[in-house]
Amino acid sequence: MKQGAAQAWEGLKSTAEGVWKWLDEHKGLVAGGVVGLAAAVLILATGSLTLPVVLTALAAGGGAFLFGWLYQQSGPKPGLQGWLEAFALAGTGAVMGYLLGQGGAMLAGLVKKAGWTAIWKLFVGKGIVGGVSSGISYGLLTPRDQWSIGGLATAVGVGIITEMLAQPAAKAAVVSILGTIEAMRRKELTWQTPLREFGKSFLLEQPGNKAYNRLFGRSVGKGLGWLSGKGISISPPNFVMRVANRVSWDVIKSKLFGM
Incomplete structure (x- = not known):
């Protein structure tokens, strides 16, 4: 009996060591799962089971697991x-997911209030501008040897999403998530990466920082006015001007801030 107890103890100890070894080797997944589940439960427990709250909870939990998985990779x-x-990145991912979820909840609330027609108008009025300008910016700012269909599709998709999201924090969260994915791909990911990307984007998205963009628009407008005064009639649609403004702003951010 004493021998059997000793064997059972050794077996239990060996199993515990194996489990700990697996957990230690998969820190990112463990941290992402724990933080993601905790964030989702906390949001659901402190709010009502409405679509915006559920979306926010899913986004926060998904963000934590995504960042944990990226750290693992x-x-x-x-x-x-x-x-x-691992836990710092997972926690940051939960915050980024929460902010992005808030932006999604805003769109969901818009649908509930005004119907899908409002989303369609938002897509036509802003989303298409963001997608087209981001695609052009990708072509201008990406070295030719780094072009890819996937990269272009990502740029266009993110341009659509960020232009439709009215909240600067939600836009910055998208940039932070993409910056974290890119850092992982380059094997340069640290726990400061998403915070740094979020901070740069959030500051740039503030209304006051659009001065460069507006200045470009005014310059183009003056040039068109001069041509018109010379008898040359050029009146581009508002869409073209907005795309040109967005592209110029992307170029300025890239040159000044490396974004």
């Missing part, structure tokens, strides 16, 4: 430092 550091980085 980038190669978690050993020991306590790895665990701290």
